[in-house]
Amino acid sequence: MMVQPLPPSASASGRPAATPGAGDEALLRISHLKKRYGAWLAVDDVSFSVAAGEFFTMLGPSGCGKTSTLRCIAGLEMPFEGEIVIDRKLVYSAAQRIQVPANHRDIAMVFQSYAIWPHMSVFGNVAFPLEARGVRGAELKSRVGAALETVGLAAMADRPAPMLSGGQQQRVALARAIVANAKLLLLDEPLSNLDAALRIQMRAELRNIQRRLGATMIYVTHDQEEAMSLSDRIAVMRNGKIVEIGAPQDLYHRPRSVFTAQFVGQSEVLPCDLPAAPAGGRVEARAPFGVVMCTGVPQGIGPGRHGLLVRPEHIQILPRGSVPEGLPNRFPARIESRSFSGRLIDYHAAVGASSLAVQTLSTSEWEVGAPVVLHMPPAHCIVVEGSPG
Structure with a gap:
């Protein structure tokens, strides 16, 4: 695995670097993460862990730091303090000056815009991450076919991407994320571009896919109803901080803070x-x-x-x-x-x-x-x- 050292200007936390033990069941562990854009502290001392197979959602208003946290997990943004552990592997540490590149973190991401390539077919879009890893022939066809079957698009494999509806494009993006069998799936407001009726339908389909695959998902949204219907646990965020973490029922019926309530x-x-x-x-x-x-x-x-x-x-x-x-x-x-x-x-x-x-x-x-x-x-x-x- 490639390990990219942090630049000399990155600050270290001064805390001893923690390494998960053999009994640690968390697939993702974030400790004291901080990310700044200029003078704005977008992520302010965020810590949480996510168990294998859990659907974990970061919920909050625009600008609260949820997408910045997700992009730090993905390796698309560089924090300046804290550490990130994925599947017991330290992928970011300010103290140890470790920054593992995104393509070596065993993650897959679904963006808000879907990032579908218009010049490719449905099959080509889903096959791309496998081809980039050198997968070819029968294995490529089998894995892409299985991913398209999972999202209900097997019959559209040869259809040009521009001919897809919004909901179908969202399914292609999801198939492309799950085809690589990544340990961690990161989803950044993937339903926000859909109309209300289709969002409700896709919520149910997304949750069913997650349960069927046993996938570990980190989901970002500002839509509280979406978070409540999808999640095992929710982290409510405000001003770069986690206000409260809990199961949807607990946050609704027994919140601790005025903001969550x-x-x-x-x-x-x-x-x-x-x-x-x-x-x-x-x-x-x-x-x-x-x-x-x-x-x-x-x-x-x-x-x-x-x-x-x-x-x-x-x-x-x-x-x-x-x-x-x-x-x-x-x-x-x-x-x-x-x-x-x-x-x-x-x-x-x-x-x-x-x-x-x-x-x-x-x-x-x-x-x-x-x-x-x-x-x-x-x-x-x-x-x-x-x-x-």
Whole structure:
């Protein structure tokens, strides 16, 4: 393997270089990675690991550092600090001045633009990375055929690339990535150029392909719904840093930070005060409209100013006069506005001086101005670190 030494100007972290042990199951391990463009620190001390066969997504707004991190993993960008290990091989280390070139990292990448060569057929596009490695004859035909079969394009092998639809081009790019049997597949917003209906279809196909192959995928997107439906784990990024890593269900139902709560899914995050530390997994949060009993309290949350997360679909609208005595977290309210979208109705309800978003099925409807009671089940009232701006 070629090892390209870092230029003398690259800084070393000063940390001892870590080498994964024999029992290390992570296929990818990133430690304290930093990447700068001029004065802008695009990747700021990022660390995470990805297990073999895992679908891992980096999610965040534009400019948060997710694509820069992906390109550092691929060897297309040079960090200035940290280290990257792929399949127990050190491919980048600032401390040891190691930078393994992209073509020696056993990775394959699908770009946002697909990078399909218009002068080649579908077969030629998929065969190119194998031909570059010297694969020829029956083996080439067999491996390309298997990759095209996997993505459902076996019947289009001889079709010119310009005659493909957007979805078909995306499949060609994916086939070209998987044909080389790389250890790690990197995907940079590969569905962003497709229309909404095709994106949903391709999500399902991409996840099925990943499971069928047992492939390890690192996926970059700003689309939270895409990340939630595809991923085993998600790293939420902001300003070059990882804010939080977790399974989609945990990030949605039990986020730790205000940013994650607001970025992932629809949410109401209200300022609240905790007068005391949680006891027995329960705490009373003082919200603008009253005291809210919460059982969704992350470990380590103490007294002080925090955020109170209540998802719109977790708030129940009840008629006044029929609310059972002793029901926790019930607050008188009035419907301010409503928006009918077919299956769902989105409301805004005035609760004291606050206005809360509430979402219900269209099987029951409330008129604007109707006096109601809002019920917030304690299990769906989540205290998150930080106060909403």
